[in-house]
Amino acid sequence: MIRDRLYLFDTTLRDGQQTHGVQFSTSEKLQIATMLDNLGIDYIEGGWPGANPTDSEFFAQAPKTKATMTAFGMTKRQGRSAENDDVLSAVLNANTPAVCLVGKTHEFHVVKALGISLEDNRDNIARSIAHLTSQGREALFDAEHFFDGYAANPDYALSCLHAARDAGARWIVLCDTNGGTLPHQVHAVTEAVIASGIPGNHLGIHTHNDTENAVANTLAAVDAGARQIQGTLNGLGERCGNANLISLLPTLLLKEPYCSTLETGIDVESLTSLTRVSRTLDDILNRVPQKSAPYVGASAFAHKAGLHASAILKDPTTYEHVDPASVGNARIIPMSNQAGQSNLRSRLADMGLTDVDGAALPAILERIKQREDQGYSYDTAQASFELLARDELGLLPSFFEVKRYKVTVERRKNKYNKMISLSEAVVVVKVGDTKMLSVSESLDELGSDRGPVNALAKALAKDLGPYQKAIADMRLVDFKVRITQGGTEAVTRVIIDSADGAGRRWSTVGVSPNIVDASFEALLDAINWKLVQEGAEP
C-alpha cells in the first residue's frame, strides 16, 4: 500500500518564541534547529527576519539542514508593491528556500484591523505570494483566523485561499489563530476547503491549545485530508501554546490508522530520541519538565494503582497503549517491587558495578526515595546517584571532610564612589589529620564579580593537599537553579555540570533552602566523583 506523505512543519523558533516568558538567544536557536533537523522535521520556521535582531542573526548563521529552512513574515501592506515593501524585503533577504507569509482571510479582521477593502486584501495576498515564487522561493500562506473567517463569510475566506494558491503557493495553511475552534468544526471546514478545490496535499493545519484541543484539531484536519501539520516542541507558543509535536509524532508514527496510511520524514527508530529532545528543550528554557506530559513525561508510564501495577507485571500491554521504549521513555513501577529493583540494577551496571548483592538494593531504593521527597532529582545528576549508591554499598572512600565555610557578599561604594559587589569565601577542610584553610574572592580575570558560589568553588578547589593534582583539570561548565518542593517547604535545587581534561562531563545535585549550601553540596559531589574516577587513595 502506498502511504500518503505527511509533512511536518516546526515553528518552535517562531510561534514558540511567542510563549510568555520565552526569549531564545541566537545560540539556543541554532541548537534547537540542529535538534529538529536530526529528528527529521521537514520544515523549520526560524523566525521573522527584520522583526527582531535575534531572528535576523539566526538566519545569518543558520546551520545547513536537510530540513527546508523557512522565514516567516506577513503579506505586503496596502499602498506599496511587494517589491517595495521593506518588511517583506527583510524577510526575503534572509535567503531561505521557503517563506511563510501570514495574511488575513476573515472579513472582520480585514475591515477592523487593517481597515482596507476585501478586494485589496485578497490582492495583497496574491501579489505577495507571486513575488515569493518569482524569486524562486517555495511559498507558504498562513491563513490567519481561517476558521472564524470561514464561519463569518465562507466565500470570501475561501477566495483568499484560492488567490494564494493561484499565485503559486505550495502550501495553504489553515490557522486557528485564536485557538477557539473545536475538532468537529476543524474536520468539517477542512473537508469544505478540499471540496472547494485546494488539494489535501497542498493543505496545512496550524492550531492553538486554548480549549486543550490543539492536538485533536490537528488530527481532525489530517483525518479530513490535510497533509502538512504545524506545531512546536513541548507545545510552546502564544497564550496556551501551539499543537504539541512531541505528542503528535508518536500518535502519527505508532498508532492506527495513521501509521499504516501516512509516512513522514521521521523513521520510527528516531522516535526513541523524543524524550531526550523534549527534556533538552526544557533544559534550554530552564523549565521543570512536565511529569504528566503524554509519551515523554516522567509519569507517562508510571503505574501507581495497585491493580495496574500487578497486571503490568503479567503483561505490560495490559495498561500501556505503546511501549515506553519506543519514545525513549521508561516505565516506573513503585520502588518496592521487583521492577524497581531491575531498573536500579541496570543503572548500577552502567557505572561498572555488575556484581551487587540483591539484598543491598532495597536500602538504595529507600534512600533515593527519601532524597527525592526532600527535593533531590537523580534523572540528570547521574554522578550524585553514583556517589549515593557507592556510599550505601560501602564503596565510597572518605577523601576529605569539610569542617566549615563562610561566604561574605558585600555591596558598597568603592573609592570612586561607584557601587561594587564583592564576595569572599573561606573553606576549612581536613584531609587525614591535616587541616587546610583556603580563601578566595569572586573576581574573574577581568576583575568582575562572579558571585558567592564562584568564590566558594574556587576556595574549595584551591587546596585539597594530596588530591590537588587529581582535580586540577576540573572545571565548572554549567550551573542550574530551580526552586522546588522538599517536603512542605520550598527548597533550592542546584545542578552543577563539571568537565575535565579527559573529556568527561558529569552532573551533581545539591538541595537546601539556602542556595549557597545547595551549591556547595553539588560542588562537593562533583569533586568526590572526580576523585573516584581518578582512583584517588584516601
Place this chain on the structure above:
Amino acid sequence: MIRDRLYLFDTTLRDGQQTHGVQFSTSEKLQIATMLDNLGIDYIEGGWPGANPTDSEFFAQAPKTKATMTAFGMTKRQGRSAENDDVLSAVLNANTPAVCLVGKTHEFHVVKALGISLEDNRDNIARSIAHLTSQGREALFDAEHFFDGYAANPDYALSCLHAARDAGARWIVLCDTNGGTLPHQVHAVTEAVIASGIPGNHLGIHTHNDTENAVANTLAAVDAGARQIQGTLNGLGERCGNANLISLLPTLLLKEPYCSTLETGIDVESLTSLTRVSRTLDDILNRVPQKSAPYVGASAFAHKAGLHASAILKDPTTYEHVDPASVGNARIIPMSNQAGQSNLRSRLADMGLTDVDGAALPAILERIKQREDQGYSYDTAQASFELLARDELGLLPSFFEVKRYKVTVERRKNKYNKMISLSEAVVVVKVGDTKMLSVSESLDELGSDRGPVNALAKALAKDLGPYQKAIADMRLVDFKVRITQGGTEAVTRVIIDSADGAGRRWSTVGVSPNIVDASFEALLDAINWKLVQEGAEP
C-alpha cells in the same frame, strides 16, 4: 428549545489521587469536595472506601453536599457472592447514595488478569450491580478498557454493558483506561453503543490524556450522545492524567454548539470562579500553576506578538475566543522586544498612565531592549517594567537609597557537633537625611535556615522609617532563579513574586552575575512598586 441535561462527574479525589506524587490528606479531600460542590458538580467520587485509610476517613466525615457523593470500588470477585465479598462490603459501608464499580469488558483482561471465563466475568458484573440497587444505591458501572475491548470483541464488550444496564445500573461509563484511543474512534464506538440499545442519557465517558486527547475524546463522546462526563480538576490522574474539567467546563458552557444544546448543573456566573478553583487546587498540592493552562493559565490571555497586541487594543475579540473575565482570568499584554509601541501604550494605560506623550515611547522601548540584552525579562515582571517606565517618564519618586549591604553565609558545627547553616544580613539605607542600619538572620519561626536572600529581604523590610507602615503587609510568595546570558557572560536572573494584604500580587526582576545582588535588586523593585501603589510621599 429544550436542552439535554449533561451530568458532570468529578473524580479528582479518586482517580486524581492516582497522580504520581499526589497524596491528599483527609482535610484536603474535604476542602476539595466543598469546592466541587460550590461549583455545581453533579457527582463527587470521593475515593475507594476500605482500600486506604484516608478514603475511609473521608467518607466518615464527608460534608453534606448538593452533589451526589459517590464511592468507588470493583465488581465482586469470582467464587463469592456479592453479599459476602468483603471488598465490596467495605465500599457499601461508606453509605454513599451512589456507588461506582469498575469491571472488565475486554476479553484479554478477563483471561489474562482475572483468569476466569467470559461468562463468569459478565455474571459478576450483573450480580454486583444488582446488589447495589437492592441496597437502594444509585449504581454506576465503569467499563474498564472498553474501547480496546470493543475493538477486540465487540459482542462480548457490549454484552457486559447490557448485563450491567439490565441489572439496574443508572449509568454505564465507557472508560479509555490506557488512554490510547483517539477521538474519531471514541465517537464511532460511542455511537455503536447507543445503537446497541444503551440510551445516551445513561451513558458516561471517562478518558485519559496519554495522547493529549482526553478533552477531545470527552467531547467526541458527547457529540455522539453520551450525557455524563468524568474528569478531574486540572487534569490530575494516573500517568498523564484524566480529562481536565477545568478545560471542558468553559467549552461546554460558553461555546457552540454545546451552550445552546446542553445544560449542566453549573450556571454561567459560577464559571467566573474557575480560575480561583484551579489555583486553589495547585495551592493545596503546592504546585506552581501551569501558565499555559487553557482558560485559567496566567498566559491564557497574554498577547505577546506585536500584531496581536495592536489588534486587541482595537477590539479584544480579534484575538480572544472567549472573554477572560468569563472564567475569572485576566488579559495580559506583556512587554518584550517582539512587541511594538502598541503593547507599550496599552501596558501604560493598564497602570493608569493614559496620557503619555508618544515622543516618550521610543526611549522606554530602547531602555527595555538594553535591559533585555543584559538578561532582564519583563514578560512576567510587570512591576519592574512599571518602575522603569515611570522612571523614564520622570514619575518615579526616590523614596530611599541603599548605601551598602553585607550578607554572611556560614556553615559550621554547632555546640551539639551538628553541621548547621546560618545567614546574616546587614543593610544600610538612607531615607532623606536619616541613615538606618538593619540586621536580620535567616532563621524562620521554626528555627530553620532559609538562606541569604531571606535574611536580606527581612533586613531590608525591617526598618524603612516613614515607609514602614506602607510595606508592613507585604510578603514574598515566590522566587525563581534562572541562569541566562547577559551579553557574553552567564548571569543570574531572579524573579520575585510579592503579595500584600489588599490581594495585590506583583513580580519584579533583578539580574547580576551574583545571585544575591540579583535578588536584592528584585527585592528593591518590589518595595518601590508597593510604595508607588500606596501613594507614599518621598
